[in-house]
Amino acid sequence: MTEPLLSVRDLRTYxxxxxxxxxAVDGVSFDIAANESVGVVGESGCGKSVTSLSLLRLxxxxxxxxxxxxxxxxxxxxxxxxxxxxxxxxxxxxAMIFQEPMTALNPVFTVGAQLAExxxxxxxxxxxxxxxxxVEMLGVVGIPDPxxxxxxxxxxxxxxxxxxxxxGMALMLxxxxxxxxxxxxxxxxxxxxxxxxxxxxxxxxxxMSVLLITHDLGVVAESTSRVIVMYAGEIVEQAGVRELxxxxxxxxxxxxxxxxxxxxEKRERLTVIxxxxxxxxxxxxxxxxxxxxxxxxxxxxxEHPPLYxxxxxxxxxxxxxxxxxxxxxxxxxxxxxxxxxx
Amino acid sequence: MLVLRWAxxxxxxxxxxxxLWRAAHPPRGATGARAALARYAAHPSAVLALIALVSLYVLxxxxxxxxxxxxxxxxERTLSNHAPSRAFLFGTDYAGRDVFSRVLYGARISLSIALxxxxxxxVVGTLWGVTAGFYGGRLDALMMRLVDAxxxxxxxxxxxxxxxxxxxxxxxxxxxxxxxxxxxDTSRLVRAExxxxxxxxxxxxxxxxxxxxLAIVKRHVxxxxxTPVIVAAxxxxxxxxxxxxxxxxxxIGVPDPTPSLGNIIRDGTPYLASxxxxxxxPGITLVITALAYNLAGDGLRDAMDPRQVDR
Numbered sequence: 001m002t003e004p005l006l007s008v009r010d011l012r013t014y015x016x017x018x019x020x021x022x023x024a025v026d027g028v029s030f031d032i033a034a035n036e037s038v039g040v041v042g043e044s045g046c047g048k049s050v051t052s053l054s055l056l057r058l059x060x061x062x063x064x065x066x067x068x069x070x071x072x073x074x075x076x077x078x079x080x081x082x083x084x085x086x087x088x089x090x091x092x093x094x095a096m097i098f099q100e101p102m103t104a105l106n107p108v109f110t111v112g113a114q115l116a117e118x119x120x121x122x123x124x125x126x127x128x129x130x131x132x133x134x135v136e137m138l139g140v141v142g143i144p145d146p147x148x149x150x151x152x153x154x155x156x157x158x159x160x161x162x163x164x165x166x167x168g169m170a171l172m173l174x175x176x177x178x179x180x181x182x183x184x185x186x187x188x189x190x191x192x193x194x195x196x197x198x199x200x201x202x203x204x205x206x207x208m209s210v211l212l213i214t215h216d217l218g219v220v221a222e223s224t225s226r227v228i229v230m231y232a233g234e235i236v237e238q239a240g241v242r243e244l245x246x247x248x249x250x251x252x253x254x255x256x257x258x259x260x261x262x263x264x265e266k267r268e269r270l271t272v273i274x275x276x277x278x279x280x281x282x283x284x285x286x287x288x289x290x291x292x293x294x295x296x297x298x299x300x301x302x303e304h305p306p307l308y309x310x311x312x313x314x315x316x317x318x319x320x321x322x323x324x325x326x327x328x329x330x331x332x333x334x335x336x337x338x339x340x341x342x
Numbered sequence: 343m344l345v346l347r348w349a350x351x352x353x354x355x356x357x358x359x360x361x362l363w364r365a366a367h368p369p370r371g372a373t374g375a376r377a378a379l380a381r382y383a384a385h386p387s388a389v390l391a392l393i394a395l396v397s398l399y400v401l402x403x404x405x406x407x408x409x410x411x412x413x414x415x416x417x418e419r420t421l422s423n424h425a426p427s428r429a430f431l432f433g434t435d436y437a438g439r440d441v442f443s444r445v446l447y448g449a450r451i452s453l454s455i456a457l458x459x460x461x462x463x464x465v466v467g468t469l470w471g472v473t474a475g476f477y478g479g480r481l482d483a484l485m486m487r488l489v490d491a492x493x494x495x496x497x498x499x500x501x502x503x504x505x506x507x508x509x510x511x512x513x514x515x516x517x518x519x520x521x522x523x524x525x526x527d528t529s530r531l532v533r534a535e536x537x538x539x540x541x542x543x544x545x546x547x548x549x550x551x552x553x554x555x556l557a558i559v560k561r562h563v564x565x566x567x568x569t570p571v572i573v574a575a576x577x578x579x580x581x582x583x584x585x586x587x588x589x590x591x592x593x594i595g596v597p598d599p600t601p602s603l604g605n606i607i608r609d610g611t612p613y614l615a616s617x618x619x620x621x622x623x624p625g626i627t628l629v630i631t632a633l634a635y636n637l638a639g640d641g642l643r644d645a646m647d648p649r650q651v652d653r
Contacts, residue, residue, distance in 0.1 A: 056550055060541070061479070091552030104547035108565045121557050169551060179550075 004031035005209050006055070006073050006177060012066035013047075013054045015280075022280040024050040024063070026233035032177065037203060037210040039220035039241070041256065042230035045277045048213045051230070052179045055211075056096060057086050074176065092122050095170035099182035101162035105154040111165045112138070112150025118172040133172065141168040142198055160191035167198065174206055181213045196223045217260050221245060226313075229253050232278055232288035235307065239314040249316035251293045275335025287319070294330040295320060344410065351404050355397050362392065381645040388641025394634040398627075402450035411440035413447040414599050423617040433619035435609050445624050448601035453631070455517055455602070456583040462521025463582075464528060464575045471532025472563060476540060476555070486533065489526050497523055498588060505594035516595060520582050528574050535567045569646040573639055580635035587628055603628045 013025040025047040032038050040048045053059055055071060057078065071078040074093065078086065090096075098104040106114060115134035119125045125133075131150070138146035141164040154162055163183060170178055180199065184192035200223055203210055212224055220227050220241065227244045229237040229252065237250040248254045255273040275292040278284050284291060290300035299319050308321035320327055366383035368376040382388055401408060410431065421438040424430055432441035474485040492500075504519050505511060511519065539545065545562050553561070583603075589595030590604025591611075598605065603624045610620025 053546075058546060058549055087552050087554065089552070090550055096547070096550035098543055098547050098550075100543060103543040106544050106548075106562055106565075109561065117553070117557070117561065118551050121551075121553050166547070172551075 003075065005034045005036075006032040006071070006211075008051075008055070009070040009072075011051065011054055011069045011071065013050050013059055013063055013069075014066055015063045017062055020281045023233055023283060024280050025054060026283070028230070028233075028235055030228055030235065030238065032209050032211060034176070035203065035207045035209055036226065037200075037212065037224045039224035039227045040211065040213045040230060041215065041217055041220055041227060043215060043277050045280070046230045047233040047280075048230050049181055052096065052181050052211065052213055055179060056090055056094060058090075088122065091118055091170075091175070092173045093175050094177045094179065095173070095175040096179040096181065097163070097166045097170045097183050100186045101159065101166045102154060102186075104166055105162060107154055110151050110153055111157065111162075115150070115165070115169050115172060118169055122173060134168075137168040137172055138165070140171070140202075141165070142194075143168075158191075159187050160194060163187060163191075163195050164198065167195075167202070171202060171206070171208075175208060177209045177211065178203075179211045179213070182215070183212070184219060185214070185216070192219070193222075199223065217256055229256070232283050233280060234288065234317065235315075236289065236317045237315065238307075239310075243311065243314050249310050249314070249321070250289075250318045251295055251320070252289050253316075255292075274333050287317070290334075292333050292335045294333050295326050296333065297323075297326060299323075344408075347404075347407055351400055351408055355393075355400050358396050358400070359393050362396075378645045382641050385641045385644065387637045388645075391634040391637035391641065394630055395638060398449060398631060398634070399453065402446060402453055405443075405446040405450045409440075409443035409446050411443045413439065413443040413601050415439070423613055423620070425617070426619050432623040433617065435606070435617070435620045436613060437609075441606065441610075441620055441623055444601040444606050445603070445627055448603045448606050448624060449627055449631070451596060451600060451602045452583055452586055452604070452628075455513075455520065455586050455596070456579045458517045459520035459524060459582045459586075460575050460579045462518065463524035463578060464571060466522065467525030467528025467574075468532050468564075468567065468571055470525065470529040472536055472559060472567070474529070475533040475536030476559060476563065478537075482533070486530070489529055492523075493526050498585065501585060501589055502592065502594065505589055505592075509594055510597050511594065513596065513600075516586070516589070520586060520589075524578055524582055524585075528571060528578065531570050531574055532567050535570055536563055539563055539566050573643045573646065576635055576639035576642055580632040580639070583628065583635070584632055603631075 008031070009029045011025055011028040012023070015022040015024055028047070028051055030038070040051065042048045050059070050063070054065055055078070057065070059065060065079060069079060073089070078089070081089070105111065112131060112134045115137055116127070116130035119133060120127075120130050135146045135150045138150055143149050143161060143164055149157075154165070157165065167183075183199070184195050187195060196219065199210060202208070210224075212220065214220060224241055227239060227241050228235055229250065231252050237244070237248070237253045244253065245257070248257055252273070258271045259273060261270060273292055278288060278291070285304070286302050287293070287296070287300040287305050290296040293300065303319070305317045305319050307315040307317050310316050310321060362379070363383070365376060366379045368380055416437050416439060421430075421434050422436050424434040424438070426433040430440050430442065432445060435441055435444070470485060470489070474482040500523050501519065508515065539562060545558055548558055548562060586595055586602065587604030587607065590602045591608045593608065595604055596602035606624040607621045607628070610617065610622070610624075614621055
């Protein structure tokens with residue numbers, strides 16, 4: 001196997017506040033290969049956004065990436081770089097797009113000016129050339145009449161158009177890795193599909209890798225080849241997308257899938273995972289999911305499970321891997337018995 | 343001849359006001375500056391204030407051309423404290439100088455000082471606020487505690503202290519001193535605004551694409567603090583004018599015999615009972631100027647608030 005494009009080892013991002021230490025990301029390791037599309041799924045508060053911001057070293061005070069964490073990208077140790085070298089990687093080699101393009105774009109400048117700004121902070125390209133590249137990029141991301149549209153302000157564009165502009169900004173310098181943090185969450189379903197299609201198309205064309213962060217398993221199924229499931233600051237399961245959907249191993253992944261409404265299915269109520277995500281200030285001892293887990297037994301309360309190898313490229317942080325017979329006897333999770341519902 | 347010049351100046355004032363009035367009635371759906379001007383024009387008091395300011399600036403700018411007498415030359419001792427008449431519209435002061443001409447020139451000096459001093463305070467206050475807000479942490483705490491300390495000293499006391507310490511102040515020194523004692527509020531305002539802007543998603547997004555601090559300040563922070571700064575500056579001019587007048591009144595401001603509004607009022611105060619006109623006319627001018635700036639500032643605040651919906 002060749003060197004991965006991005007290699008994250010034991011990433012820990014903690015927030016030290018007056019209320020204590022929030023261990024938002026607590027020992028995350030994964031790889032992304034060149035031209036691969038990887039999805040990160042989890043509920044809000046599971047640490048997926050903090051993970052992506054950590055990759056770009058955009059964690060603000062009081063958050064810190066703990067010593068011992070390791071992020072290697074294109075053979076460079078990102079955590080050892082000085083600030084200026086790190087800045088040069090942002091936008092240039094790793095770019096990021098956000099959930100809400102309206103708030104991520106500056107309302108007082110035209111979209112063309114904002115696209116043109118990206119190459120201008122990285123090289124001494126002239127104003128005119130930068131504008132020409134901005135217009136070209138608007139065409140690439142599928143905006144009709146780009147020369148005219150470049151002169152529009154963000155509020156004059158629809159949500160889908162704005163997300164296309166954001167993607168265009170991110171791709172101005174042909175990065176090797178695009179981090180997309182919930183890129184379709186704020187959009188209509190039909191526009192969502194178009195944006196995902198655009199991302200897939202661009203990935204095929206430019207050979208970049210995509211790290212897609214979402215809470216929506218449907219989005220992951222459509223557009224990634226490998227899925228990382230995060231819970232309580234940790235990776236709980238990782239597998240190829242088909243393998244994961246065909247045979248989810250971790251009870252949390254199972255729960256997420258059961259909670260997904262399917263077309264043509266008649267259900268009185270949506271299935272939910274009982275309880276809520278625990279607090280990052282005080283993760284539960286043992287398995288962090290045990291209070292919400294229908295299979296949990298004594299071992300889960302005391303012993304923090306490692307990532308067990310389930311199959312080729314499939315790992316799961318669940319003791320069921322060594323005691324599979326327990327799966328036959330589900331029970332009410334403790335969180336449900338306590339009457340706590342999400 | 344002089345009548346013709348005054349007529350020309352009056353026409354100029356009317357023309358400027360008419361042009362502004364037309365600009366304030368843009369076609370439907372106008373955006374940006376014109377829509378803001380239209381919102382401004384919806385406030386009658388703000389419109390009056392703007393007319394007053396336009397008149398003040400045109401008349402004082404043309405002072406050498408419009409004055410009826412030399413503002414400094416002592417006409418004749420016998421004409422000391424002469425009541426207003428056709429020859430001396432606002433009368434004469436104790437030294438027999440024409441108050442009307444002195445008020446024209448004095449307004450010119452006072453307005454210029456106020457504008458320049460406010461420019462200094464805006465630049466210093468904005469830089470201070472942006473630096474504190476943007477870099478945060480200990481630097482922010484230190485910078486803002488300094489501002490708190492300065493604000494704890496009444497500004498006029500500070501001015502008198504500086505004024506007497508380095509008396510007599512030259513005109514440029516006066517401008518700098520007035521400017522450097524007027525930026526504290528601006529810096530607080532700017533800092534608060536920067537704090538709210540710097541955590542917005544657009545700033546994180548810009549950082550994620552490799553923007554430098556300077557680019558973020560230029561593209562995201564400054565355009566967004568511009569509105570409150572302009573409003574604060576407008577209100578600030580009124581404060582500076584009053585402070586300058588106060589200093590001049592106390593004899594540590596604009597050096598004699600150069601007229602400023604404060605100077606002329608001081609010259610008239612001892613004779614308030616017998617020659618009321620000497621202090622009254624510059625006093626009225628001062629009040630009108632300060633009031634007009636305050637009203638214009640209020641109008642601007644509404645006009646430039648993007649959340650304000652067009653009625």
